[in-house]
Amino acid sequence: MSVKVKACVACQRNGRKTCRRTRLGEPCLKTFPLECVELLQRARATFRSGRTAQEAFRLAQLEALLRMLGEHECDFVEALGRDLHMPRFETIMSELIPVKNEALHAIANLKKWMQPQHVQATTLDESLVVSEPLGVVFIIGAWCSPVQQTLGPLVGAIAAGNCALINPYEHTSHTAELLHRLIPSYLDNECYHVVLAGVNVLDEVVELGFDHVFFIGSRADGNRVAQAAARTLTPVTLVLGGKNPCYVDLQCDLAVTARRIAWARFHNAGQSMAAPDYVLCHADVRERLVQALKCCVMQFYGPDPQESRSFGRMVNPESFNRTRDLLWRSGKVAVGGQVIEAEKYIAPTILTNVVETDAIMQQDVSGPVLPILSVDNVDEAIAFINRQEKPLCMYAYSSDGTVISRLMKETSSGAFCSNDSVLQSMMVALPFGGVGASGMGSHHGRTSFDTFSHRKSCLLRGTRFECVTYLRYPPYEDRNLSLMTWASALSVRTQGWCQLL
Template sequence: MSSPPSPSPARWFKALRRTRLGEPCLKTYPLECVDLLGRARVAFQAGRTLKESFRLGQLEAVVRMLEEHECDFVDALGRDLHKPRFETVVSELILIKNEALHAISNLKKWMQPQHVERNLSTTLDECLVVSEPLGVVFIMGTWCSPVQMCLVPLVGAIAAGNCAIISPSECTAHTAELLHRLVPFYLDNECFHVILAGTNDLPEVVELKFDHVFFTGNREEGSKIAQAAAHTLTPVTLILGGKNPCYVDQHCEIATTAQRIAWARFHNAGQSFVAPDYILCHTDIKARLVQALKCCLMQFYGSDPRESRSFGRMVNLELFNRTRDLLWRSGKVAVGGQVVEAEKYIAPTILTEVEEQDPIMQQDVFGPVLPVLTVNNTDEAIAFINKQEKPLCVYAYSSNSKVISKLMSETSSGSFCSNDSVLQSLMVALPFGGVGASGMGSYHGRHSFDTFSHRKSCLLRSTRFECVTYLRYPPYEDRNLSLMTWASTLSQKTQGWCQIL
């Protein structure tokens, strides 16, 4: 692993205390978290993050860190997830750089106050909305995309002018240690900190009182984080997992559909919050779709995916055992099914003859297993989807635009994508987040900036025209009320309640 660039001596000593270069990174204990939070608060209150030039410098540093240490990130994710270089660069590093560069290009515009429409009573006033930073925010990443889920929200927090404490997932230890080592060398040492905390410690850290909490993870952990944040009335953004349905209509291009679904499901060995969780396919095309999926797996990973350099491994034995048990207790294996515990390897697997009551349909699947269920029509698919909790994503494949429109309008989910998968969760122009059981709040691009900002309403007016506004003051007279009521009727069509105030 290459050494980071040499910073100034003072900065080097600060970083040395935190990173212990050459030694394993140690767990961050609560007292250390209190100290880091205190330092970040002092830096924020001093106005350190407010200037546009500071924010741009930090965003450029994020890009520089990714470019100068691409090989280190590839190595860390390879150790943690057996993640191929291609997947690391495309789905982690490029995505973060795109977010940072988009923020750099648009920051000046985002920071400008937004003027709102004036009315008769505010003709000489100034009405605007100012985006101000929240303060010190806490960002908790997840193990399935351990760099992306830490740094994409961080880009939004930096752009909005916040200080931040980041907690990478303990499940991906090499990636967490790399972030812990590199961040102090690139970002401001008082405003931005990385802690190494266990999942069970996170609610205790949240209770230290941040100004916003951003969490990516499963529903059980998300619920604990939300409860801990509620104790201090801290707002939260939760990006949670869910069983993302994928409807395949009888009118679709089977070969292309199979390729796109197989890529999305088995990318990163199926460890994804946004991958299709199960297929609802029309009965008439089930056999052709399953055969096309088999062909895709052969094309992607060869006859033995275990030997493929393009296929990953489960992040730990706990997830391996859970996924293996779901696989063995549900449906019938159409392809795959092989497991090697010593390698945390589960072959890309397609299950058929799956019933709604099977264990694999009762829990989120974070592994390379794709159940295929059948329905007789679009209405039946919609009814099936709507019986479940609201998912993070809904996917629909059809060449019939009416079918796509029907799925999109009659189901509720955090996001929707037709005739492809996952891409809607990667675009900087689209907000991404959950609804109901799949989370709350959103991020990406301008939406990240807004998530980490308070939109403050501002009315700037003078003391002129007191000859009109005096009507609102006591003692209350019927004549004054009549005048105000009359003024209200003039403005109701466009401005609503009485504008003379």
Template sequence: MDNLNSSPSPVRWFMVLRRSKPVESPVRKFSTSSLCEEVLTKVRDAFSSGKTKPYSFRLLQLNAILQMLEEHEADFIEALNKDMHRPRFETVLSEMITVKNEAMYAINNLQKWMKPKTVQKSMISLLDNCFVQKEPVGVVLIVGGWTFPIEQSLIPMIGAVAAGNCVILKPSENSSQAANLLQILLPQYMDTSCYHIIRGEHRDVLTVLENKFDHVFYTGDRTIGKQVLQVAAKKLTPVSLVLGGKNPCYVDKLCDLRVAARRIAWARFINAGQNTLAPEYVLCHPDLKERLIHELRNCVREFYGHNPRESPDYGRMACTEQYQRVKDLLSTGQVAFGGETDDGDLYIAPTVLTDVQEPDAIMEHEILGPILPILTTQTLDEAIDFINKRDRPMTIYVYSGNQEVISQIMHRTSSGSFCSNDSMIQNLNTSLPCGGIGNSGIGIYRGKYSFNTFSHRRACVLRTTTAECVTHLRYPPYTEKTLQLIKWACTLSKKENSSWCCIL
């Protein structure tokens, strides 16, 4: 590829440093929609040239992402440690392995995904070639989240690249070191005429959307997500939203409470609780509450010691704004354990709350911090009713040794995903879709689902002119005889379960 290592256009808010090792550098951000429009024009020209469509080009770019992750893993670990005191173990597990697997999965399956899909034909179309062709939608805007900034930027980007699109990526400013690193590294590995990074605050995406994109993929909070949807609708731009929600976790009496506590505590307190798939609250029977709190306290001590602030394995909040927002939630209910904070260090201890009421702010908004409220319900039906009267969440968890309890919750509730007897493990499987439903998001992604999200499925029929003896039946003058023949040829047959369709 001739321009793989070519220098990018000198746009004010877009800067690239070509070094073997990235270093900290001043960041230039866009300030007006016109600047984004300038880059968008160049990217759209690149897409119009058709260079992103061939299998060889897509494969080259996917391998470039994989190579970047492998060669600069230590740099990503360091950046996320600076952003949120993230332990190396957590970054490797939750971001590096996950994104590498996503890229490798796309590389291994891309050729199969790109193949046209043949469809069943009717008697009238037996001589035709009928298939669905998957084509790139065009220029995609991806707005990454801040809780897992590498994963939430690159996983949707991998899907968009695999589908043959051009991409403008806007990583989150709440994880500024990670955003800086992506801004420096991506142009070193990927075609700079097709893939660009823009910088700015999350709210600035609304200004960027004054330009026309072919698809917008947004990860972030619900308030801005709704605004993104409204602004994109003015230009009829398709939108995918990953918004998070209040993920319930039901703990049944018939479960291994020790194992349940370990898995819940790990999922809630990894990355200092900054995770849209973490359990947001626990529902359990009143008789179980104190035992569960005891086990959770033991797990926190086992994981992080008696003072988590001194543990090398416990993170910090990503920015002052998020820290203060989560700290304010500690005034809700009663602290069962934890609750310590440090403004200077953006530290909030792993905390469990009790006596939380439904109208409390912590039950209305996604926590994204190391706080776990525990509420009680007398029966399984009461727990299901509690879940169902709230907005549908990103995921639902249930811990039980009773398969009937698991089945009841799975079939009587609705959520983006569901997992029994573990938490967040569904996110590690590249074959499973990820995404919310209702207020927790729109659309799905991961693996083939990402490829489909960023592809247009084009219905194609390749005919000849040799069947005019049949197709003439559709022409005037109309007669009852020709109508009956057409009905016979086109009507669905229940017995054969056929998909006859009229292609006259």
């Protein structure tokens, strides 16, 4: 329930209109599987009524989502500040604006996306591919980017005409509670429901039988979700974490490279699925790169990042302990390394003397720690990358186009970006998703619309050519087979007028 309170400090400082606020910190009751059954039934009944099929309805819901983000910007800043110590700048730039861009892109293109696509299959028929909504989908957001990675997929589900149950991750409890309160005030209460099901019951909820499950998160949780979905033959999209490699070539602008890597790795205290996970570079570059990264940490966060308002904190004690233990068991600290358990604080840290068998190379790094490994050349880097499981993202920094081309073509990853980091995961025109161990399926823009749609093949044929199509019917005659074989061969050469006549 919205209440009137004093404007947030950021709004007062910038002389802007007071934001509408919601109460934060009040406990929200968790949603249990039995409650989800009722919500699923309500959503399915509403979907069958045809409410979501209309373009006007979909546009209205997308516009309402935009209003929610605009009118409650301060609430999102406060919630993410409490969950992740996320700076206001990062909240707006990496959490709110990407979702707004997704919604605006969908609004601008929805009419075109909904139109049937004509296919030239034969000259005798009309062939169409029609995008129809799947039904009721289940969207499970991620804790490391709890607004973008929950509402971003929701945009695609709405645009495609689905109803949805939305499950924000419990680790970012203040953001989850905020979404739980706000969404019913803006979106259709029968079509879209926010549930707060904990990780331990996700598989039970998935087994209720949705028309699609969209999950962003860790491989371990994604594996559980996929297994639960398989038991009801529910299709899934999985965007999973992974060890994203970053190759730094001998030929590159080292100052720019260091800034872009440091920004991507230490943004949100390193809690990002798309950030570079480790660096591979030539030994001749390593010391200069470490010094450049050290300078970037100083420029970004000052002499003591703990005091910086631009640097976040780990999401919970478990994540803090895990990252700290990986840090202490791997390589040598070249920059940072300080930890404060009471604050869940880990300083921006660069590790050198790291080897492939170190603990930090065996697990995803969801924290502000960047290992640097040495390779002799690009061939060794490619071999190293290909020995690992396929990552979600691959990065390459080089001024040599041949090096960039080789890394792009000779490695496999969900996404590739040269001479920058993370940006490819935020562009609505580019599909984003994993491959192999880093997931299946993708989203963003038109790809999200397609992910939450069934592309139905439609052949519209009349009866006026029965004088020819009779050739396919029994009793089978060699003469008829000869005529059909001739017609099929001719059809291939002339762009098709006969498919089984």
